[in-house]
Amino acid sequence: MTIRALISAVSQQEDLNFLLTNRIPRAAATRFMGWFSRIENPYVRDLSIACWRLFSDLDLSEARKTEFKSLHDCFTRELRPGLRPPDPDPRVVASPSDAIVGAFGSIRDGELYQIKGAPYSLLDLVGDAALVEQHRQGRFVTLRLTSSMYHRFHAPYDCRIKRVTFIHGDVWNVNPIALKRVERLFCKNERAVLQTQLSSGEALTLVPVAAILVASIRLHFLDVVLNAQTRGATAFPCDVEVRKGCELGWFEHGSTIIVLAPDHLEFCDGVTEGSRIRAGQPLLRKPVPNQ
Structure with missing residues (x-):
């Protein structure tokens, strides 16, 4: 058995996976990774990226740069121009990021779910x-x-960003194993609430959720990094117009984005639990008007 196969087998053991990724000092591990990932030493960088490749399916062939200053520089890498064009159909709300689709569906009287049978409150x-x-x-x-994914996220539609609220919290892992075991996990972790408004006046909201080793969210349009060290104001009123596909920011590592959309939008073909989607690809669609 290869080392990668052994690692994969271990990661499938739910008890061990949960223990290794959650029953450790989560905040301390996250602070350490934030410091360590920024070390600009070629030996540290190369060894870190080599270990990262061993534990994941990291593919840097789409990266704009071929050399990185640090592990953090690699985490937050840009892609070559033109690789994530937003779907041009004006009826389509595009995916804001590369991702694996998790739970999705209708919000029922202010309640949604992180996995089937595990509801949580929108409030x-x-x-x-x-x-x-x-x-x-x-x-x-x-x-x-x-x-291992591309960690930058983009505007899913032409809209105006009206307000950002940062909510302090924990840094639980957000993988499926943790989602099955930790109730209301997304409501416990650090997160930002990006309130946007479509030209129709309807709300389209993005909620980037941080996680262990990932508790920093960079927002370009505010020129701010939000994390556990954030002090002072945690609500940022703004009025920023963005076009579909415009880069909004990045995670320091990888995590989750919850998209909240109007009720008349329909999920696009191919949006199923466990499916992979790329930034710019169709996520939701306005229905065709009745003729």
């Missing part, structure tokens, strides 16, 4: 009763970024 997630009312009977989809 607990976003912390804003007025925003809950806008999405109470809407649609949701959970997009999980793995550690």
Whole structure:
């Protein structure tokens, strides 16, 4: 058995996986990784990336650069121009990121779920009763970024960003094993709530959720990094117009984005639990008007 096959076999053991990725000092491990990943030493960088390749399906063939200053530089890499064009159909809401599709469906009176049979409250997630009312009977989809994926996220549609709220919290792993074992996990972790408004006036909300080793969210349009060290204001009113496909920011490693959308949108073909999707590909679609 190869080392990679052995690692894969171990990772499939749910008890051991949960123990190794959650029953450790999560905040301390995350702070350490934040420091370690920024070390600009070629030996540290090369060894770190080699280990990363061993534990994942990391593919850097699409990266804009071929050399990286540090592990962090590799985590937050840009892609070569033109590799993630947003779907041009004006009826389509595009995926904001490369991801694996998790739970998705209709929000039922302000309740959604992280996996089947594990509901959580929209109010607990976003912390804003007025925003809950806008999405109470809407649609949701959970997009999980793995550690090896492209970690930048983009505007899913032409919209105006009206407000960002940062919510302090824990840094549980967000893999499927943890989602089965930790109730209301997304409501416990650090997250940002990006409230956007479509030209129709309807709300389209993105909730990037941090996780262990990933508790920093960079937002370009505010020129801010949000994490456990964030002090002072945690609500940022703004009025920023962005076009579909515009880069909004990045995760420091990989995590989850929950998309909250109007109820009249339909999920596009191919959006199924466990399917892979890339930034810019169709996620939701406005229905064709009746002739």
